[in-house]
Each structure stands twice: as C-alpha cells, then as structure tokens.
Amino acid sequence: xxxxxxxxxxxxxxxxxxxxLAKAYGTPLYIYSQTAIxxxxxxxxxxxGDFPSLICYAVKANSNLSIxxxxxxxxxxxxxxxxxxxxxxxKAGGDPAKIVFSGVGKSVQEMKRALEVGVACFNVESEAELxxxxxxAVGEGKTAKISLRVNPDxxxxxxxxxxxxxxxxxxGIEFNRAIDVYLKAKALPGIEIVGIDCHIGSQLTQATxxxxxxxxxxxxxxxxxxxGIVLKHIDLGGGLGVTYKDETPPAVADYLSPxxxxxxxxxxxxxxxxxxxxxxxxxxxxxxVEYLKPTTEKNFAIVDAAMNDNIRPSLYQxxxxxxxxxxxxxxxxIWDIVGPVCETGDFLAKGRTLAxxxxxxxxMFGAGAYCFxxxxxxxxxxxxxxxxxxxxxxxVIRQRESFDDLIRGELVGNA
Ligand code: LLP
Numbered sequence: 157x158x159x160x161x162x163x164x165x166x167x168x169x170x171x172x173x174x175x176x177l178a179k180a181y182g183t184p185l186y187i188y189s190q191t192a193i194x195x196x197x198x199x200x201x202x203x204x205g206d207f208p209s210l211i212c213y214a215v216k217a218n219s220n221l222s223i224x225x226x227x228x229x230x231x232x233x234x235x236x237x238x239x240x241x242x243x244x245x246x247k248a249g250g251d252p253a254k255i256v257f258s259g260v261g262k263s264v265q266e267m268k269r270a271l272e273v274g275v276a277c278f279n280v281e282s283e284a285e286l287x288x289x290x291x292x293a294v295g296e297g298k299t300a301k302i303s304l305r306v307n308p309d310x311x312x313x314x315x316x317x318x319x320x321x322x323x324x325x326x327x328g329i330e331f332n333r334a335i336d337v338y339l340k341a342k343a344l345p346g347i348e349i350v351g352i353d354c355h356i357g358s359q360l361t362q363a364t365x366x367x368x369x370x371x372x373x374x375x376x377x378x379x380x381x382x383x384g385i386v387l388k389h390i391d392l393g394g395g396l397g398v399t400y401k402d403e404t405p406p407a408v409a410d411y412l413s414p415x416x417x418x419x420x421x422x423x424x425x426x427x428x429x430x431x432x433x434x435x436x437x438x439x440x441x442x443x444x445v446e447y448l449k450p451t452t453e454k455n456f457a458i459v460d461a462a463m464n465d466n467i468r469p470s471l472y473q474x475x476x477x478x479x480x481x482x483x484x485x486x487x488x489x490i491w492d493i494v495g496p497v498c499e500t501g502d503f504l505a506k507g508r509t510l511a512x513x514x515x516x517x518x519x520m521f522g523a524g525a526y527c528f529x530x531x532x533x534x535x536x537x538x539x540x541x542x543x544x545x546x547x548x549x550x551x552v553i554r555q556r557e558s559f560d561d562l563i564r565g566e567l568v569g570n571a
Contacts, residue, residue, distance in 0.1 A: 158192070158437065159189035159195075160174075160189070160519075165483030166483075167519055169187050169189050169440070170189055170191055170546065170547050171548045174440070174519060177442070177543060177550060181541050181543060181552070181556075182556065183442050183444045183460050183461070183517065183540075184443050184465050185540055185541050186442075186523060186527070186528050186540055186541070186542040187442060187545060187550075188220075188223065188524055188542070188545065188553075189439075189545050190544055190545065190546040191546065192524075193226055193435060193524075194226065196434045196438060197211070197213075197227060197232060197434055199407075199408040199409070200408055200433075200434070201231075203408045203409040203413070207425075208424075208426070209426045209427065210233045210276075210389075210426075210427045211430065212232070212233035212234050212235040212256050212391075212427055212428065212429045213227045213232045213234055213434055214234075214235045214429045214430060215234050215237075215241040215245060215431075216431060217434070217529060218431075218435045218439070218525055218526075218527075218528065219529050220528070220542055220553050220554055221247055222544050223435065224244060224248035224250060225248040225249055227250075227434070228249045228251070229249075233254030233256070234250050235394070235429035235431075236256070236257055236259075237258050237259035239263075239265065239269055242257070242269060242273070242275075246273065252275055253275075253276055255273075255276055256276055256278075256353075256427065256429065257275050257279060258281075258305065260281045260282065260285075260327060262285060264292055267289055267293075267300070268292060268296060271293055276301065277302060277303050277350055277353075277389075277391075277427075279303055279304075279391065280302050280304050280305065280329075283333075286337065286340065286347065289302065290344035290345060290347045292346070293346030293347070294345050294346040298346070299348045300347055301350045302341060302348065302349060302350065303350060303352050303353040303387075303389070304329050304337055305353045305354060306331060306353065306354050306373065306376060307327060307331060308328075308331055308368070308369040308372035308373060309372075310356050310368045310369045312356045312365045313360070313362060328354065328355075331372065331376075335379055335380065349387070350387065351387050351389035351424075352376060352377060352380075353390075353391035353392075354369050354373055354391070355395060356369050357395050358394065358395050358397075358431075358432060359397040359398070359403075359432065360396060360397050360405070361397040361404065362405075363406045363410065363414065366395070367415065367418075370390075370392060373390060373392070374418060374422075377422065388424060389426065390422075390424050390425075390426055391426075391429065392415065394431050394433070396411055396433040397433070398522065398525075399437070400436075400474070400475055400476055400477065400521075400522045401477065431526075432525040432526065436522050436523075436524050436525035436526075437522055439522075439523045439524025439525070439527070439528075440521055440523050441461055441465060441527060443465075443504070443518050444459060444460045444516070444517055444518075445514050445516045446458050448512070448514050450489075455489055455491045456491070456494050457491040457493050457494070457510070458495070458496065459493055459494070461520070461540070462497040462502050463495055463503070463504075463534070464497060464532045464535060464539075465495070465528075465537075465539070466523060466530075468526060468527060468530070470499075470501045471530075476504075476505070476521055476522045476523065477521040477522065478493055478504065478510070478518050478520050479510075479518065479519055480510065480511065480516050480518055480519075481516070481517035484511055485511070486511040486512055486513045486516075487511065488509050488511040489509070489511075490508065490509050491508055491509075491510050492507065497535045497537070505520075528540065528554075538557030538559070538561060539554075539557045540556060541554060541555060542554035
C-alpha cells in the first residue's frame, strides 16, 4: 500500500500535505514515510515467517541515520560495504552481530574495525581478500567469520550496470573455483567458515534468476558437505525489484516461498540483503519549477533539483514517475524536466506530459533508494534536506547543507 495519496488534486505523504512541507522546508526536498518503510520491512519478515533468517538491509540504498534507526528498531540486520557504513549502523544503534560486510575492496583498516566490533560475517569476494583477512584476524587475536561470495553466473536480466552475477562481472568468486577456495579457507588460521553468499544484481523483476542462483548455490552446499564443511547460513543477497513504471516484480512472499521450499530440509538459516525493495517507494524528491523554457525543438521545465540530487536518470536512463504536487488548470504539454547543472546529461525525466507552471512543486517518486545516497555536491550545490514523516508528524533527518558544509575541510592557499 502506498503512503503517497491524492486528495482533491493535492499530494499527501501519510497525513501531511507535500506542498505544505515543501513550503516549510524548501526544495529540493526528500520526504520519506516511516510507515512505508515499516510495511516493506514487515513484508519480508512475514514472508520469512518462522524460518531461521536474518534480513540485512543494504545500507547503500539509503544510509540516513534515522532510517537505519527505524530499521534497527524493527530488528533488522545490515549489509555494509565500507567503514563509513559500519560506523553509521553502529551510530544508529544497529547490532554488530547482525552485520554482514560485503564489497570487493575491504581495506585492512575496515577489517580491523569490523573484527573489533564483531560483525556476523565477512562476505569474501576473492582469494587475496581471504588471505588478507586471515592475516589481519590473526594479528588482532581474533577469528573472522566468513562466507564466500560466489558468482553463480546467472543472468539477472537487469540493467548492465547493476547486474553482478555474470562471469564477466568483478564480483564474487568464480563458481568453478569455489570449492577450492573453501578448502583453502578451512586451512587458514584466522578464518571460520560460516556461510555462502551470492548477489546477482539489482532491480530484478523476475523470480527465475533468484531460483537459478539458489540452485547453483545448493549444488555447492552439497559438495562442501562432502568435504566436511557444513554451513550455518546461505545469504542470497538483495536485488528484488520495485515498480517504478510498469514493472511487475514478484511480491516478496512469491519470490521467497519457492526459495524457502528449496531450503527447508537443510539445517541452514537464510540471510537476505534487500535495499531497494525496502526503501525505494517509501520516498519522494520534491522540486520546484524555476522556469518554463519552450523551444522550437522541445519544452524544458527547469527545476531546482538536478543530477547531483538524483543521478539515476542520467546514469542508468532510469524512469521515475513525476507528478505535480498540486494539480492545476495549466494546459498539459510535453516536457523534459531538467536541472540547473551545466551538463546536457542533467535531466530528471524526458518527454513527460504534465500540466505545469513556473513556481509549481513536482514530486519524483521511487526516490527512497539510491537517490540521496548517490547525491553529490557537483556544481557546488548543497545537498538537499531530508524529512521523515510518521503519520501526522514530520522531522528533519538531515539538514539542508550550507555553504560552510560545502567547503568544510578545504583550505585557501597556505594560510
Ligand atoms: N547486496 C549487495 C552485495 C549489493 O551489491 C547490493 C546492491 C544489495 C545487496 C542491495 O541490492 P537491492 O536490494 O537494493 O537491489 N545504484 C543502483 C543500484 C546499485 C545496487 C548495488 N548493489 C540504482 O540506483 O539502481
């Protein structure tokens, strides 16, 4: 169920008017619904039922501290890929024993800190990383719990930039090498094998690639048993897609129930690393139309949000719905929605039929995942304010950046 509803042509988030929030806090403005996040998390929880499992929310999707706190309070674990994400989770009250540490390039410093706080598992992506981790753990007088991220060579059928489970991708350990690398891990002094892991891509809209990947992983689980390596968990990563336009991803329960059926006779727990499916449709980006610029070729609506606020359209040709926050009597026309950044690639949407006028607020939907978290200060633009709405109340969860924030850490000359 969506928390973004229309009432007499006005957009509401939970019980609050988006136009009023935009007036009060300015634009560009990210608004998230706590209710929507909670509902999405609970969909996973309910689908998993009594099956021994841990949902590790992928922090990269939206790493705001308040959002991490909402999820930590719901009992979520976390999938992290950097020291920064680790410290964010700890600051938000996340339980280190529910953290899995993914990523192809973990540094010594990152390993040390993760060992110190006691993360649940390192998802190891290469033999070189495995050796380094063992050395670091021995040096720290600890043992690192690991799973190997195996590349199952399954086509996720998604955008090439966010497809990760093919042989040609940089992620994971080659399927055919996996057993040998496990045997090597078994012999290393600083390593304790606890699981196996894969993540085949993001924004998957079909269940089949997940099932194919599960089958591939289960082949390895069986072979490992024959080598005396018994795993405690299987981590199938994240990747479940959402509806931005007309995609029809499986419901959480429909994607998980055949997976649970495959696992039910094995004595393993299931870990998942969903990001987008928890937060994408819990957020909007609100922007104001600065100018309308009709030309002989095209009509441009120049808005105050730009590619630095949401790079997904420029980077992945991503389509996210845009609607006026308040419907009006303006004559509908076809618009490219573009930002103030000095790049032709700076657009939020192209060829949208909208009835808009200068000064109107527009809402960009599906903006809870990979939008603010991928934002930048390009063109020296301060990053937007973020708000969290819960029923009748809203609170700022990140202040709009100031000029001082923009130049923090920079020096003028030698002074
Ligand atoms: N686990 C691992 C190891 C990952 O690499 C990712 C995402 C996830 C979990 C979470 O996947 P999700 O459930 O959110 O699909 N910036 C792109 C998406 C990049 C995804 C990177 N990895 C976008 O805006 O579409």
